[in-house]
Amino acid sequence: MTSEGGPVLVTGVARSLGAAFAKDLAATGVEVVGVDVIPPRHDLGAARYVRADITSPAIAKLVTRTGATTVVHLSLVSAGSGQSHSAAKEINILGAMQLFAACQQSSTVHKLVVQSSISVYAASPKAPARFTEDLSETHLPTSGLGKDAVEVETYARGLARRRPDCVVTTLRLANLLGAGHQSQIARYLSLPVVPRMLGYDARLQFLHPDDAVAALRLVTEQEIPGTFNVAAADVVTLSQALGVLGRPWVGVPRPLLPALGAAARRLGVLGLSGDEVDALTWGRAMDVSRFTEASGFVPAHTSREALADFAAGAGDGLLSAERVEHGLTAAGSLVAGVARTVSSARDRVRGDAR
Amino acid sequence: MSNGAGDRRPGDWSAAIEHLVGLGQRAGAQWEAGWNEIATYVRQRLTGSYEVDEFGHDAEFTDRIWLPLTRALAQNWFHCETRGVENLPRTGPAMLVSNHAGSLPVDGMVLQSVVHDETGRLTRMLGADLLFRTPFTGTLARRTGTTLACQSDAARLLAAGHLVTVFPEGFKGPGKPYTQRYKLQRFGRGGFVATAIAAGVPIIPVAVVGSEEIYPNLANAPGLARLFGLPHFPITPTFPWLGPLGAIPLPAKWIIGFGAPVPTHELEPGAAEDPMIVFNVTDQVRESIQHSLYALLAERGPAFRNDAV
Numbered sequence: 001m002t003s004e005g006g007p008v009l010v011t012g013v014a015r016s017l018g019a020a021f022a023k024d025l026a027a028t029g030v031e032v033v034g035v036d037v038i039p040p041r042h043d044l045g046a047a048r049y050v051r052a053d054i055t056s057p058a059i060a061k062l063v064t065r066t067g068a069t070t071v072v073h074l075s076l077v078s079a080g081s082g083q084s085h086s087a088a089k090e091i092n093i094l095g096a097m098q099l100f101a102a103c104q105q106s107s108t109v110h111k112l113v114v115q116s117s118i119s120v121y122a123a124s125p126k127a128p129a130r131f132t133e134d135l136s137e138t139h140l141p142t143s144g145l146g147k148d149a150v151e152v153e154t155y156a157r158g159l160a161r162r163r164p165d166c167v168v169t170t171l172r173l174a175n176l177l178g179a180g181h182q183s184q185i186a187r188y189l190s191l192p193v194v195p196r197m198l199g200y201d202a203r204l205q206f207l208h209p210d211d212a213v214a215a216l217r218l219v220t221e222q223e224i225p226g227t228f229n230v231a232a233a234d235v236v237t238l239s240q241a242l243g244v245l246g247r248p249w250v251g252v253p254r255p256l257l258p259a260l261g262a263a264a265r266r267l268g269v270l271g272l273s274g275d276e277v278d279a280l281t282w283g284r285a286m287d288v289s290r291f292t293e294a295s296g297f298v299p300a301h302t303s304r305e306a307l308a309d310f311a312a313g314a315g316d317g318l319l320s321a322e323r324v325e326h327g328l329t330a331a332g333s334l335v336a337g338v339a340r341t342v343s344s345a346r347d348r349v350r351g352d353a354r
Numbered sequence: 355m356s357n358g359a360g361d362r363r364p365g366d367w368s369a370a371i372e373h374l375v376g377l378g379q380r381a382g383a384q385w386e387a388g389w390n391e392i393a394t395y396v397r398q399r400l401t402g403s404y405e406v407d408e409f410g411h412d413a414e415f416t417d418r419i420w421l422p423l424t425r426a427l428a429q430n431w432f433h434c435e436t437r438g439v440e441n442l443p444r445t446g447p448a449m450l451v452s453n454h455a456g457s458l459p460v461d462g463m464v465l466q467s468v469v470h471d472e473t474g475r476l477t478r479m480l481g482a483d484l485l486f487r488t489p490f491t492g493t494l495a496r497r498t499g500t501t502l503a504c505q506s507d508a509a510r511l512l513a514a515g516h517l518v519t520v521f522p523e524g525f526k527g528p529g530k531p532y533t534q535r536y537k538l539q540r541f542g543r544g545g546f547v548a549t550a551i552a553a554g555v556p557i558i559p560v561a562v563v564g565s566e567e568i569y570p571n572l573a574n575a576p577g578l579a580r581l582f583g584l585p586h587f588p589i590t591p592t593f594p595w596l597g598p599l600g601a602i603p604l605p606a607k608w609i610i611g612f613g614a615p616v617p618t619h620e621l622e623p624g625a626a627e628d629p630m631i632v633f634n635v636t637d638q639v640r641e642s643i644q645h646s647l648y649a650l651l652a653e654r655g656p657a658f659r660n661d662a663v
Binding site: 125126127128129130132135197198199200201203234235236237239240241242243244245246253254282283285319321324325328331332335336346349350 | 372389390393396397399400401402403404406407408409410483484486487488489490492493496497501502504506507510
């Protein structure tokens with residue numbers, strides 16, 4: 001159970017991960033208070049929603065009023081098509097600062113769980129096959145969500161230092177992928193024809209949203225201080241992913257990409273961040289052994305299963321398995337036809353010779 | 355039947371045609387039999403139902419497409435011979451340390467093919483970040499079992515029990531002029547030795563003879579290298595004069611020698627952190643490769659010879 005069994009404050013419940021986690025935890029009988037500035041679109045179940053802005057000092061009052069013993073911070077947002085980068089940064093940085101300050105002041109809070117991201121590792125041709133937790137310092141991201149996440153983690157570590165009695169757990173989650181889960185990567189993979197960097201085949205790693213909820217619940221219910229990578233262990237290449245989804249692709253030479261990305265953003269088709277484009281070019285995967293050793297947690301879905309779940313929800317692409325099969329059958333009968341023609345021609349020549 | 359060449363002029367004509375058609379039919383039969391295999395492969399590729407490991411290695415692609423190509427290159431083009439294959443471990447991790455030459459990493463391809471033919475094992479290789487920065491080459495490299503030359507990936511591969519090949523000369527090897535051929539360059543900072551010691555795996559010195567003559571590097575054009583962002587821009591008898599054809603390696607005679615393993619598991623714990631021990635082992639490996647290079651060079655004689663089989 002949660003430490004001291006008190007209420008749990010969950011931020012970011014307007015988004016699907018926050019909502020799913022709040023609902024899941026509340027179903028175990030724990031008192032859950034869900035916080036966000038915009039009302040949740042998803043069902044929170046037994047969790048109670050309180051409208052509050054974590055970037056304002058008022059959040060401290062809410063923490064005191066609810067008497068929360070555990071705070072789960074799931075408000076890490078990326079600058080997608082809906083949000084400008086400065087707005088995302090405001091929520092990420094100021095939200096974390098205000099919330100962690102409130103936790104530090106509170107006499108009831110004894111545990112903080114922080115959502116971080118695989119983006120704290122910058123994807124590049126100089127990146128190792130798998131990032132271990134300590135490699136984030138040598139592969140620092142220079143912009144966007146990654147930079148924000150690094151900063152949020154720094155504040156969380158600061159809180160752990162100043163409040164040694166408070167258990168601080170930071171989870172670096174891989175890209176969430178599963179049926180119905182909205183994200184820029186999901187939108188990208190759902191395009192009818194997927195533009196990709198010509199000549200590169202990124203290694204991708206996913207985490208099913210159900211597994212993300214399970215991992216968050218585990219660290220909320222147990223005391224596992226530290227910073228951990230959380231992802232399905234296996235990797236899937238972009239080519240494999242597009243094959244599973246039945247999506248044809250076009251190769252875009254790297255110099256043309258910034259213009260294409262800007263056009264897509266302007267048209268509102270897609271708002272991939274620079275960090276996500278890098279990950280889809282160079283590939284990025286995490287070593288997840290530290291979290292498995294510390295908690296015994298093994299995701300129920302592999303990256304491939306998460307992808308298959310997403311594919312089932314995304315519908316058939318232009319190159320669906322069925323169409324591939326049809327094409328191959330047609331080509332096969334063509335080959336057989338050619339072989340038959342050749343052999344009958346031989347029989348004919350033989351007959352003539354006799 | 356009345357049409358066709360047969361009824362106009364029987365005899366030798368029709369015999370020749372029948373021979374041709376027979377050839378065609380046999381090929382047709384083979385195509386038909388081979389078609390199912392091709393269709394299965396294409397289906398797997400198009401629907402993403404094939405496996406890659408954490409480094410991006412695609413075992414099926416490597417076995418079915420890549421190794422047959424590199425084998426043809428090694429055997430039919432370079433007539434590659436081997437020495438000391440008994441030094442290659444059949445099981446367990448080991449680190450192969452080789453000299454590096456040739457403007458394109460052809461030596462890596464040939465070495466991979468030879469090791470596979472001798473042991474049935476695929477040696478995983480470590481490549482510079484330039485390889486992964488460049489379109490297509492990085493993808494092909496990962497598919498065929500190469501990953502970035504960094505301590506973390508090397509340790510991960512060794513821990514998984516793989517044979518790992520490193521070229522510690524880095525770009526200094528391929529970039530040196532033809533007059534410096536078979537003179538080993540400096541071995542980086544010895545990071546590969548430290549990794550092998552930390553993992554307690556044997557180091558196998560590998561001497562590749564023949565790779566220096568395939569792209570004879572007559573001069574370097576540093577200005578052009580800077581322009582294209584390359585570590586060096588070689589001028590060879592065929593490159594850049596013949597354009598892409600200049601990438602065709604000259605058919606030199608190759609010999610690859612595998613030296614006696616240098617054990618590292620007997621070293622005291624913490625030896626990987628001791629620069630003196632690391633330098634000593636590095637020198638030992640380097641000397642061993644340099645000696646075999648000279649011995650194999652003398653044994654081979656001229657690189658281009660008509661009777662070389």
